[in-house]
Amino acid sequence: MNIGIIVFPGTWSDRDCEFALSSFKNVKTSFIWHKESIPKNIDAVILPGGFSHGDHLRAGAIAQFSVVMKDVFQLNEKGKPIIGICNGFQILCEAGILPGALIRNKDLKFNCSFVNLKFNDSKKFTSLIPNNKILKIPISHGEGNYQADLSTLNMLQENDQIAFQYCSESGMISDDVNPNGSLNNIAGIYNKNGNVLGMMPHPERSCSPDLGSEDGNLIFKSMIKSF
Amino acid sequence: MIDRKLLKEIALSESEYLDICELLNREPSSLELGLFGALWSEHCGYKHTKLLLKKLPNKSSKVLSEMGKENAGVLDVGNGIKIVMKVESHNHPSAIEPKEGAATGVGGIVRDIFAMGAYPIAILNSLRFGPQNIPRNKYLLNGVVEGISTYGNCLGIPDVGGEIEFEECYTTNPLVNAMCVGIIENKSPILNAKADKAGDLAILVGSDTGRDGIHGASGLASQSLEEGSDSRSAVQVGNPFLEKVLLESCLISAKMEGIIGMQDLGAAGLTSSVIEVAEKSNLGIELNLDKVHLKENAMTPYEIMLSESQERMLIIVDPVKEERFLKFFKDRDLKANTIGEFIKPKIVKIKYKGNEILNTPVKILTDAPAYELSDKKPRWIDNVQRYIPVKNKISDMNKILESLLKSPNISSKKEVYSQFDHQVQLNTIILPGEADAAVLRLKKDNQAISISIDCDSKKCYLDPEVGASMAVAEACRNIVCTGARPIGLTDGLNMGNPEKMDVQYQITRTIEGLRKACLKFEIPIISGNVSLYNESNEKPIFPTPIIGAIGHIDDYSKVVTASFKSSGDKIIVIGEKLIKDDENLLSGSEYQKIFENKLSGSPYVDLNKEFNLQNSLIEIIDNELINSAHDVSTGGISIAIAESCILGNIGSDILLDGINKKSIYFGENRSAIIVSCNPKKSAEIIKIAKKHNINSKEIGVVTGNKLIINGDICIKVERLKSIFYNQSD
Numbered sequence: 001m002n003i004g005i006i007v008f009p010g011t012w013s014d015r016d017c018e019f020a021l022s023s024f025k026n027v028k029t030s031f032i033w034h035k036e037s038i039p040k041n042i043d044a045v046i047l048p049g050g051f052s053h054g055d056h057l058r059a060g061a062i063a064q065f066s067v068v069m070k071d072v073f074q075l076n077e078k079g080k081p082i083i084g085i086c087n088g089f090q091i092l093c094e095a096g097i098l099p100g101a102l103i104r105n106k107d108l109k110f111n112c113s114f115v116n117l118k119f120n121d122s123k124k125f126t127s128l129i130p131n132n133k134i135l136k137i138p139i140s141h142g143e144g145n146y147q148a149d150l151s152t153l154n155m156l157q158e159n160d161q162i163a164f165q166y167c168s169e170s171g172m173i174s175d176d177v178n179p180n181g182s183l184n185n186i187a188g189i190y191n192k193n194g195n196v197l198g199m200m201p202h203p204e205r206s207c208s209p210d211l212g213s214e215d216g217n218l219i220f221k222s223m224i225k226s227f
Numbered sequence: 228m229i230d231r232k233l234l235k236e237i238a239l240s241e242s243e244y245l246d247i248c249e250l251l252n253r254e255p256s257s258l259e260l261g262l263f264g265a266l267w268s269e270h271c272g273y274k275h276t277k278l279l280l281k282k283l284p285n286k287s288s289k290v291l292s293e294m295g296k297e298n299a300g301v302l303d304v305g306n307g308i309k310i311v312m313k314v315e316s317h318n319h320p321s322a323i324e325p326k327e328g329a330a331t332g333v334g335g336i337v338r339d340i341f342a343m344g345a346y347p348i349a350i351l352n353s354l355r356f357g358p359q360n361i362p363r364n365k366y367l368l369n370g371v372v373e374g375i376s377t378y379g380n381c382l383g384i385p386d387v388g389g390e391i392e393f394e395e396c397y398t399t400n401p402l403v404n405a406m407c408v409g410i411i412e413n414k415s416p417i418l419n420a421k422a423d424k425a426g427d428l429a430i431l432v433g434s435d436t437g438r439d440g441i442h443g444a445s446g447l448a449s450q451s452l453e454e455g456s457d458s459r460s461a462v463q464v465g466n467p468f469l470e471k472v473l474l475e476s477c478l479i480s481a482k483m484e485g486i487i488g489m490q491d492l493g494a495a496g497l498t499s500s501v502i503e504v505a506e507k508s509n510l511g512i513e514l515n516l517d518k519v520h521l522k523e524n525a526m527t528p529y530e531i532m533l534s535e536s537q538e539r540m541l542i543i544v545d546p547v548k549e550e551r552f553l554k555f556f557k558d559r560d561l562k563a564n565t566i567g568e569f570i571k572p573k574i575v576k577i578k579y580k581g582n583e584i585l586n587t588p589v590k591i592l593t594d595a596p597a598y599e600l601s602d603k604k605p606r607w608i609d610n611v612q613r614y615i616p617v618k619n620k621i622s623d624m625n626k627i628l629e630s631l632l633k634s635p636n637i638s639s640k641k642e643v644y645s646q647f648d649h650q651v652q653l654n655t656i657i658l659p660g661e662a663d664a665a666v667l668r669l670k671k672d673n674q675a676i677s678i679s680i681d682c683d684s685k686k687c688y689l690d691p692e693v694g695a696s697m698a699v700a701e702a703c704r705n706i707v708c709t710g711a712r713p714i715g716l717t718d719g720l721n722m723g724n725p726e727k728m729d730v731q732y733q734i735t736r737t738i739e740g741l742r743k744a745c746l747k748f749e750i751p752i753i754s755g756n757v758s759l760y761n762e763s764n765e766k767p768i769f770p771t772p773i774i775g776a777i778g779h780i781d782d783y784s785k786v787v788t789a790s791f792k793s794s795g796d797k798i799i800v801i802g803e804k805l806i807k808d809d810e811n812l813l814s815g816s817e818y819q820k821i822f823e824n825k826l827s828g829s830p831y832v833d834l835n836k837e838f839n840l841q842n843s844l845i846e847i848i849d850n851e852l853i854n855s856a857h858d859v860s861t862g863g864i865s866i867a868i869a870e871s872c873i874l875g876n877i878g879s880d881i882l883l884d885g886i887n888k889k890s891i892y893f894g895e896n897r898s899a900i901i902v903s904c905n906p907k908k909s910a911e912i913i914k915i916a917k918k919h920n921i922n923s924k925e926i927g928v929v930t931g932n933k934l935i936i937n938g939d940i941c942i943k944v945e946r947l948k949s950i951f952y953n954q955s956d
Contacts, residue, residue, distance in 0.1 A: 009472050009560065012383025016653050019670075049651075051381045054468025110376045110646045140648045142380070202650075210656045210668060210783070 001027050001224050004042040006072070006088075008034045008052035008063045013085060013204060017048045020207035020216065024224060034063065038071035044081040044227060045072060047088025049140070049202060059102065059143045060090035069095060081125070081227040082196045083219075086141055089188070089198035098191055098198045099156070100148035106181025110142040114212065115179055115201060117164045117187055118171055124226035125163070125190075125197050125219055134171050135164070135215040137201040139179060139187075144200040146182040146189075156189060163188035163197055195227075233257075236442060237264025243596060250591045258577070258585055261529045262592055264442075265495035266502065269759050272595030275725035276757045279600065279738040283752045284745045289714055290753055291417060298339040298420055298491065299409070300753025302715045304779050306671060307414040311345040314353070314406040314680070314719040314775045316758035320462040321403040325370025329403050330378035330465040331537050336407040337382060338491035338540065341474050344418035344481040345409030348652060349667055350379050351680045352389035352405055353719065353773045357398030357763070359635065367401045375405070376646040381467035382474065385655050386647035387665035390681055393635045396688075400763045404719040404756075406680055406775040410669070418481050420490035422508040422543050422569040427487055429501060429512065429567040430549070432556050433473045433539040437522030439463050440496070440535025469538040476559045477540055483555065485548025492539040498532045500541050501567060502575055506593045511574040514567040517581075528579045543569075600731035607729070611689055614811055614828035621822065624865075624892060624939040631862045631893065632869060632950045636817055639952045661874065662788040663705035663858055666780065675783035677711035680775045683861065685815040686830040686896075688769040691733045693830045694815075695740025695772045700837045700898070701860060702776035703748060707841040708856040708900060710786050710848035711778025713748065718755040718774055723767020725759045733770040734759075741772060747834040748841075750776075787848055789857035790874030796854055796929040797909045798879055800864070801847075802840050802899030804922035808885035812894025817861050830896050836921070837898040843919035844900055850915070852908040859899040865892040865936060867901045868927075872934050872944050873951050881927035881936045888939060903929055 003021060007014045018029050032038055034052075038045065053062035063069070069091075076082060076097055084092040092098040105111055117135040119126045129135070148156070156162055164187040167173045178185045180200075188199030203216030229244055237260065239247075247255050247263055255263060266272060273280065291301040291309060299313035317332025333350060340347045352375060357364035379386050384407070411417060422429075440463035480486060488508075492500045497519070505512040516531050526534075542563075544552050549565060556563035570576070575592060577585035621627060631637055644659040656675065657666035664679035681702040687694030703713040718741060723730040745752060761768045780786060791798075800806070813819050814828025847853055855875070859867045864883070872879055885891040904912060909925060916923040935941045948954075 010381070010468050012471070012651055016651065019653055050383060051468060051471070054381065054466070054471075056468065110380055110648070112380075112648045112650065113645050138650055140380075140650060142376075205650050205653060207653070211650070211653060212658070 001043045002041050003027060003029045004032045004038055004045045005029055006032050006034065006045055006047050006068055008066060010052045010054050011048055011050035013049035013202065016204045017046050020204035021220060024220065027224060032068060034066040034068045036068060038068060038075065044223065045075060047084040047091050049086030049088060052087055052091065059087060060094040063091045064095040076196055079193060079195045081223050084198040085202055086200055089200055090143065092196065092198045097196055098189055099152045100146055102143050103145045103147055104143050105145050111179050112138065112140040114138050116167050116169050116177065117201060118167045118173065120160065120163050122160060123163065123190060123194055125223050127226045128222040129218045134167065134169065136213040137203055137206045137216050139201050141200055144180040144182065146186040148183060153183060159192055161190045161192065162186055163190050164199055164201065237261065238268055239264050243267060246596065258529050258532065259587055261533055262498050265498045265533060266592050267595040270494050271499050273757060274595055275598050275600060275759060276734065278597050279735060282738060282742050284742065285751050285753060287751045290751050298342045300715065300717060301343065301417055302753060306674065307412065308669060308671065309411040309417065310676065310777060311340050311343050311409040311411065312406065312717050312775065312777055313339050313754040314404050314717045314773060315339065315756045316402065316404045316719050316721060318400065318402050318721065318758050318761055321371055322400050324462040325367045326374040327462055327464050329371040329374030331463045332403050332405045333375055333378045334465045334467065334470050334537050335493045336405045337384065337470065337474065338493065340407045340409035341477055342418065342420065342489045342491045342540065343409065344415060345411045346478060347384045347407050347409045348654060349408040349678060350384050350386045350405060351678060351775065352386065353680045353682065354389065354391045355397040355402035355684065355771060356393050357395060358393055361398060364398055371401060371403055372643050372646055378465055378467040380648045382471050383651050385649045385651050387649050387655055387667065388659050388678060388680065391640055391643065392684055394684060394769060396763055396766065396768045398763045400761050400768060402721050402761065402771055404773050406717060408678060408777065418489050420504050420507060421488045422504060422510055423487050425510060425569055425571040426546055427569045428544050428546050428549055428565050430542045430544060430552055430563050431519060431539060431566045432542055432561055432563040434466065434469055434536050435520050435522040435562065436531055436534045437536045438526065438530055438534065441530060441533045463535050463537045465537045472559065472561060473538055473540060476556060476561055480542060480552060480555060483552065485545040485551065487545060488543035490541045492541060494535065496532065496534045502589060502592055504541065504543065505569065505575065506589050508569060511570040511572045511589055512567050513570050513576040514578065516577060516579045518564045518566045520562045520564055528577065528584055600725065600735050601728050602732060602735045603728065604732055605729040611827050612829045614814060616810055617823040619822050624888065625942055627822065627893065628865050628869065628940055628942065629950055630821060631817055631866055632947060634817055634821060637862050637866060641952060656783060657709065657786060657788060663708040666709050666783065666786050668783050673782040673784060675780040675786065677706040677709045677778040677780060679705035680773060681705060682771055682773045684769040684771045685820065685826055687737065687771060689815045689826055689828060690830050691736040691770045692740035693832055694770065695737040696744040696834060697830065697832045698772050698774040699741060699744035699748065700832055702774040703750065704841060704858045706776050706778035707844050708858050711780045712845055713750050713776050713778045715777050716745065716750055716752045716774055718752050718772055720757045721761055721768065721771040721773065722759050723762050727767065730767050737770050737772050744834055747838055785848060785851055787853060787856045789871055790855055791871045791877050791879060791903050791929045792854040792875060794877060794930050795906065796903040797906045797925050798881065798901065798903050798927040798929060799909060799912060799923055800899050800901055800926050801844060801916050801923040802921060803897060804924050806883050806885050806891050807897055808887040808890045810887060810890055812890045812896050814896060816863065816893060816895040818889065818893035832896065833898060839919045839921050840898050840900065843916045843921045847912055847915050852912050853902040853904045855903045857901050859897055859901060861895065863893040863895050865940060869934055869947050871901060873947050876944060877929055878931035878933040878944050879927055879929050880931065883926060883937060892936065
């Protein structure tokens with residue numbers, strides 16, 4: 001699989017994603033600068049974390065107009081897998097590829113810490129994760145508070161589009177374990193078609209036991225196998 | 228005519244003004260005077276410390292650049308990898324405008340690192356504030372943390388560790404020291420802040436030059452803050468996004484053909500940057516101020532030369548490749564202009580609107596005076612060094628331990644470090660709060676580095692020399708506790724007004740203390756920073772020599788953290804056989820501050836013993852004999868053990884002999900490390916310590932869910948946790 005990692009000015013998880021994916025055989029990664037178009041041979045793209053354009057105006061608000069985004073829309077139409085991580089998730093929401101918005105954390109503070117996640121077991125991006133497993137993956141954001149209006153939330157639920165929810169170690173979903181005030185503890189969502197995943201936690205940061213968890217790798221592994 | 232008001236603004240004395248007249252053989256022009264004010268400032272010229280700093284050991288087989296010669300120090304860690312590091316202060320800007328002051332402090336130290344061609348891989352902070360019941364101090368803490376978080380997180384450099392102390396003396400004058408560590412891989416060369424030859428060009432890249440930060444170096448950093456004065460305009464405003472773009476672009480340009488050198492623009496802006504490069508290169512420079520891209524049109528040459536606008540770099544290139552560099556930066560949406568050319572005569576020439584407006588020899592501008600400092604011990608220090616025992620009625624050791632654990636100097640700093648991204652770049656294998664130092668893998672073989680930053684200012688107040696030695700000892704001990712061997716230090720000296728005699732004594736003794744400890748530990752200080760004129764209510768701050776230490780680990784699978792791991796493990800104190808219980812152990816301790824309300828006594832460190840202790844622990848960890856290590860520092864043995872319990876979420880049962888209980892439990896002046904191990908390994912550990920001439924003793928066992936010490940202390944770990952993490956009232 002050829003995976004393109006899109007780099008905006010201010011992106012900083014680009015190299016981390018490359019490093020995490022370097023452990024997979026049969027995967028080739030390349031960086032795609034925001035002013036360029038996406039090469040024809042790319043099978044999947046990652047919009048990594050960071051502060052594209054310095055989060056000026058709003059997180060992701062400027063990046064959505066980049067040259068490269070036209071090709072991201074096209075890949076989406078073709079049903080190719082697309083992951084937006086952290087700032088990438090914010091860009092996908094701003095671009096309208098995913099519904100809803102990410103606003104400032106409820107306590108107005110940046111938060112970098114490990115969280116526990118419950119996952120939706122009916123999707124390709126998590127096909128290799130054992131059922132009922134609670135994922136341990138870090139977050140690192142100041143604007144990860146997912147919000148949507150009621151009809152959007154209903155739509156997400158009806159179409160089974162909620163990808164991840166913040167939970168306790170034992171899988172309980174409650175306000176106590178909600179790190180940022182997200183609606184229904186939502187940490188990640190899919191588009192209707194299930195080929196676009198946006199998530200605030202950083203799967204590339206939990207790619208080796210040295211870093212405290214390997215759970216993020218399961219998401220990449222599932223994507224590589226299922227698409 | 229001497230304009231006293233102007234001299235005060237740029238912090239030059241009348242006698243310095245007369246020196247300038249004599250050197251020039253005429254009166255300086257106002258632009259010249261501005262340049263002198265900046266270059267002869269304490270901040271750039273190190274007037275009160277440069278004679279003393281020369282005494283610090285700065286060489287070892289691993290040191291590739293000497294202190295003061297480059298933007299930061301460089302260490303060779305083998306396998307083609309070089310590590311660059313430096314600490315820098317941004318105290319006065321943070322006192323006036325905490326968020327921007329702290330943010331631009333981070334920005335400045337990061338530029339120092341990538342100016343050397345190194346990729347920044349870690350930031351650490353050392354912070355000091357006044358008590359948090361004073362609203363201004365709380366505002367300063369929140370602003371500083373927000374500034375570091377906003378700026379650092381945007382750069383994609385992990386903030387992996389640090390320390391915070393709260394003392395009365397830092398009220399309204401907080402200390403904000405930031406340390407940055409960078410890496411040069413694959414045998415790539417170090418980039419110097421130098422031109423090769425006459426004809427080389429200076430390209431200014433990055434932000435427009437504006438009226439922000441004028442007199443930052445001279446006015447703000449080189450004299451005491453004045454009550455009610457409004458110097459907010461002397462504080463720069465940072466743009467972390469631009470810094471990130473600048474960082475990535477400069478590091479690519481550092482590998483382009485035709486690159487000769489790089490220098491950041493920090494304190495005193497263009498003035499210090501350009502002129503210091505000319506001096507180091509043994510050349511002159513001809514600057515054309517019409518080429519400097521400006522934020523506003525009507526700026527005067529004086530303002531252009533002294534602006535401290537952030538996110539600017541000076542790139543020195545071969546004239547043949549000029550166009551390539553200009554195009555490269557333009558393609559990355561960065562403004563870049565060639566603003567000067569290096570010339571043979573060692574003269575600074577400045578052109579503005581077609582006219583030459585300045586023509587001054589480099590040597591005169593950069594040759595700041597050097598002052599000798601008094602080494603006479605003030606009587607008040609003699610007085611405070613006499614230990615005055617204070618009887619207090621509290622005899623419940625549980626209560627004392629809980630109060631200490633709750634003290635902001637000891638309790639968890641999670642509230643702060645969770646606001647910093649500490650994981651980006653995927654190297655942080657020991658996260659903040661897990662051990663005495665941060666550990667970062669180098670993604671090559673199993674090599675890792677361990678980094679710590681430390682200083683116990685209360686000890687420095689009582690005895691500046693011993694306190695400084697202790698800061699070195701403790702910073703090294705922290706990294707040793709993870710299994711690393713210390714290889715280099717960076718020092719951030721934060722002191723009061725050097726024109727006062729007692730501060731002169733403090734500075735002199737502090738540097739002597741550093742020198743002694745470095746010689747004993749055979750470790751060089753490879754870079755550093757001095758910040759003077761730190762005063763609160765006209766009283767100097769405690770001398771605060773902040774020490775950043777870096778250590779090397781061959782195999783990071785052997786790294787140890789501070790938490791107790793499993794029930795049944797033996798707990799050993801390495802460093803003492805008969806637990807010392809003299810009262811002097813409480814000198815300058817957190818116990819003394821909280822329960823006796825007055826600091827007194829003579830802190831004490833045996834550098835020989837400390838060095839042996841550290842060497843023994845390195846060997847013990849290398850042989851994979853222990854499951855945890857945590858040094859005894861603030862709060863004493865009982866707090867060290869409590870912290871290992873909290874982190875491991877497991878209890879322990881301890882026996883400590885001795886008569887003077889408070890000294891045993893809460894005394895701090897000891898070289899000791901608490902380790903836990905499988906019972907089978909205990910004898911081997913004691914044997915290795917013995918080989919290094921270090922006593923050690925089994926004092927207990929990891930067990931249950933309570934911390935039990937003798938019959939005196941018995942507290943549930945759950946309760947310790949809720950106090951430590953500030954979840955109880």
